[in-house]
Every structure is written in structure tokens, then in C-alpha cells.
Amino acid sequence: MNEIYISYAWKDNKSELGSQREELVDKICAALISERYNLIRDRNYLTLGKSIQNFMEEIGRGNYVIVVVSDKYLRSEYCMFEAVKIIKHKGYDQKVFPVVLQDANVYTKEGKSEYIKYWKQQKEKLKQLIGSERTSHEDSAMHDVAEKIREISQKIDEFMFFISDKLSIDPSHNFNAFINQLTDTIRNDAVQLRSKKSILVAGTGDFNIPNEINWCAQKLGEKIAEYNYNLITGGWQGVDYVVADKFAEKITQQNIRLTDKLTHVVPRGKQPVFKGGKIEYTESGINEWLDCLRHSDLVILLGGVGGTYDTYVYAKQEKIPVIPIVCTNGDAKKVFDEMLTNWDTKLMGNISQEKFKSLNQYINDESTAEDVVNDVMDIVNEIIFAKTMLNP
Incomplete structure (x- = not known):
């Protein structure tokens, strides 16, 4: 399941800027949830008993992250540690969608310097505080906090460069374009x-199959290969053979090993009718x-x-x-x-x-068979997308 995390400073809805930030995040969440995307928002996730530390780790590993950057975000230990976790992961620049709010001064040299200076000061304050602590328990807890602050102070400039340099659509000005940018990705x-x-x-599973089945099997083998799916068969004659044959023809044209894409599952002592694949x-x-x-x-x-119906029952x-x-x-x-x-x-x-009912079409030649298979593959792609990317 691919999850969209949203990272923002959320305990500040009493100020005007905080309320505006909360309203924008609410609007983004509502739009994505309405399309059934699997959205994780820390305000909802961090219920009683949930670990803040674990959530920070998870958000760093998130497939997609919307980062709503405000002045409060850039001065928050929790938010900035989430940011550190995010930029540690390879390819993060393609999966992170920054939203820079008006109070975040990241587009000027002076603004960036101010945030960098702030976190260096936080690091020095903790360093001095740790030096005055005596008990091992307190010392250990303080060292954990200090380590986070140290990481933030080291990564703050990289994070600010990323969010200020990446071209991103501002949802407060063009909301639909922002949502489309995210969902297109x-x-x-x-x-x-x-x-x-x-x-x-x-x-x-007969050698002599009707024309409409033969035409569909040929086109289906080609389309499954074109869309880069793997093919599974029972190794029989008829449909299994025709689909595998056309699938293999397309795969070999792509210079891909057939054993990586085609698998026949057959009883011991039997060989698949089509020779090739795993x-x-x-x-x-x-x-x-x-x-x-x-x-x-x-x-x-x-x-x-008969046997094909049994496949449906077991599936x-x-x-x-x-x-x-x-x-x-x-x-x-x-x-x-x-x-x-x-x-x-x-x-x-x-x-x-x-x-689904639209699949009930008449086939009288190869062309109409191809039309039907194209419609089938559209539905296949939508189902696979929903299973992989969306909430059930």
C-alpha cells in the first residue's frame, strides 16, 4: 500500500496563521480522502499510546510526503526531525511535495541564515545543559534530545535548499493543480x-478453441506483456498456450528474460504445453x-x-x-x-x-476482439492501482 503522509506544525490553530494552515491541510486531506488515497496525518495518527518517535521514522519512509512549511515548522523539534528523516531516504526529492507558507522565510539568504543560526543555538544550549546534568537517567534522555537537535542543525540547510529550490504548485493559489500534480506522480x-x-x-483447455476465444487470447497475451505485468498459467493447451505464446513473443522483443516474466504452475510429472518460461x-x-x-x-x-469456473470460485x-x-x-x-x-x-x-457491464460486447473479428481486450486491460489497470495505491 502506498501511503501519503502530511507533515506540518499542527498545535497552533488559535493564531490567524495557524488557523489558515489548519484549514489548508484540512482541504488537502479532504480532497485526497475523497479519491480514496491512503492518507496519514499525525494529528489523527498520534492517539493515546502511539509512539511519536515511531511516527517520525514512518513519515521518513513514507512513499509520498506533503510538507507544509511554516515558520513554526522550521523552529519545531518534532517537525524538523520528521524533515531530517525524510531527506535521509534515497530519491526523496521525487516523493516530497513542499508547500511553503508566507511566514516561512526560506527564499532569502537572510531568512535561511536565521534558521540555521537558530538550530546552532539550540544545539549549544543543550550541550551546556547536558554538561550540568548529574543523573544517568536524565543524562541519557538529554543525550537523545541532543542527538536529534544535532542532526537537525546539520541538515537544516539541505532541507531549506530543497524546499526553496523545488518547483512546486502552491495549493493556496492553485489548489486543483497541486492535487493533480500529486496524483499524477x-x-x-x-x-x-x-x-x-x-x-x-x-x-x-482444448487445442481447437472458437475464434472469439483465440482472438482474445492472442490480444490478451500481447497486452499483458505491453503493460509489463507477469503472466501465470496452468500450462494447458488452448487458452494457456495461446496467451503464453503471444506474451513470450512480446517479452523477447523487449530483450527481457522470459523466465523472469512467465510462470507455469503444473502438477508433478507434467510439462506445460508451451515451451518457455519458468x-x-x-x-x-x-x-x-x-x-x-x-x-x-x-x-x-x-x-x-468447468475448470475455469472453479478458478473463479477459488479466487x-x-x-x-x-x-x-x-x-x-x-x-x-x-x-x-x-x-x-x-x-x-x-x-x-x-x-x-x-x-463492468460494458465488457458485454459482441466479437466478430480480430479488431472487435482487440477492442474488448483493451477495455479489459483498462479495468485491470484500475483494479491493480486501487489495490496498490488506495484505501480498500
Whole structure:
């Protein structure tokens, strides 16, 4: 799950600037939550019994961080230690979205010097205080605080250079553009994450399959490869073979090792009909389904005469989304009708029943088959995005 943390100075809503800051953060949070992003805000997270230290560590590791920078933020031990944790992580500049408020004087040399001087003074004060402490317990506690202040004093200039140098949209002036900038970045990152996601394709297991199933299987193999997903099959003839064949053709054109992208899960003593990719052996029976599903993030069904329906049943039990290509008939049509009757919004991410119903199209040639597969892959991408990036 990719989380968006928001870091800001929040115990200051009695002053006018503090109230304005709180209102802006509330507005950002409301916009992201309305789109179901997984937002973590320290004011809500730090309930009784939660560790402030752990939260600071977590926010530093956050996939995305909105940093609302104010004068109070730049003088707060807690906020600045969060900032130190953030900039310690590789590639942070692509994942941090600074919002610099009007009272944060970071765009002038004098302003930056003032903040650097402030933290050097804090370090010296603690150094003197530690020298006057006598008990080991107090000394240990003071040393922990002093270490944080020392880190802040060392990193304050790097942090201020980053937030003043990075081009970022100010949400107080152009709110929608700021939200779009953030969500576009997350969606672009999701494209890279597809390479870690796997799709199981199951369907009619005969050599002689109807044209509409054959056309869809060919286009599906190509599209799964183009979108950089991994492919899982049961190693059968028919749909498994056709999808794997077209998938392998595209993968080899990309100069990628097929064994890194294609896995056949077959019973011991059996070989997959398609020669190529990685083989994982399992026991005959229910494990043929369960071990396939163990590798899979989503299932696509084409046709089928019994075993394909069983794939749906086991996938549903394992809470794995299923997309039946309804126009290939057979088990896929049966599953499509059943899913509409018992619609599971949570399992299907952002997909509405209306969008799902749009898959019920007629196929009469390769072109219409490609149109259907394109619609299927749009839904696949949306479901994978929702599972990876959003709150369930």
C-alpha cells in the first residue's frame, strides 16, 4: 500500500496563521480522502499510546510526503526531525511535495541564515545543559534530545535548499493543480509497479478453441506483456498456450528474460504445453488452482467448460479480483452473470457495475476482439492501482 503522509506544525490553530494552515491541510486531506488515497496525518495518527518517535521514522519512509512549511515548522523539534528523516531516504526529492507558507522565510539568504543560526543555538544550549546534568537517567534522555537537535542543525540547510529550490504548485493559489500534480506522480509510479504484479489467465483447455476465444487470447497475451505485468498459467493447451505464446513473443522483443516474466504452475510429472518460461510444480487437485492463485494479483477468464469456473470460485475465496471476458461464453459468461448478481465493490477496487457491464460486447473479428481486450486491460489497470495505491 502506498501511503501519503502530511507533515506540518499542527498545535497552533488559535493564531490567524495557524488557523489558515489548519484549514489548508484540512482541504488537502479532504480532497485526497475523497479519491480514496491512503492518507496519514499525525494529528489523527498520534492517539493515546502511539509512539511519536515511531511516527517520525514512518513519515521518513513514507512513499509520498506533503510538507507544509511554516515558520513554526522550521523552529519545531518534532517537525524538523520528521524533515531530517525524510531527506535521509534515497530519491526523496521525487516523493516530497513542499508547500511553503508566507511566514516561512526560506527564499532569502537572510531568512535561511536565521534558521540555521537558530538550530546552532539550540544545539549549544543543550550541550551546556547536558554538561550540568548529574543523573544517568536524565543524562541519557538529554543525550537523545541532543542527538536529534544535532542532526537537525546539520541538515537544516539541505532541507531549506530543497524546499526553496523545488518547483512546486502552491495549493493556496492553485489548489486543483497541486492535487493533480500529486496524483499524477502517484499514477506514474504505479506504471513502474506493474512489473511486480502478476496476472493469471485461465480458460478453455482444448487445442481447437472458437475464434472469439483465440482472438482474445492472442490480444490478451500481447497486452499483458505491453503493460509489463507477469503472466501465470496452468500450462494447458488452448487458452494457456495461446496467451503464453503471444506474451513470450512480446517479452523477447523487449530483450527481457522470459523466465523472469512467465510462470507455469503444473502438477508433478507434467510439462506445460508451451515451451518457455519458468515451471513450478505442485500436487494434482486443488493445489493446481491454489498455487496458481498464490502467485497472482488478478485473474482473467476466457471461455471454459468447468475448470475455469472453479478458478473463479477459488479466487473469490482467496479475495483475488476476477475479470471474465463475457463474450467468450462458457464459464466466463457464467461467472460474469454471477458477479453482477453478487457484486463485491471492495474486491473490484474503483470499478463500477456499469463499467463492468460494458465488457458485454459482441466479437466478430480480430479488431472487435482487440477492442474488448483493451477495455479489459483498462479495468485491470484500475483494479491493480486501487489495490496498490488506495484505501480498500
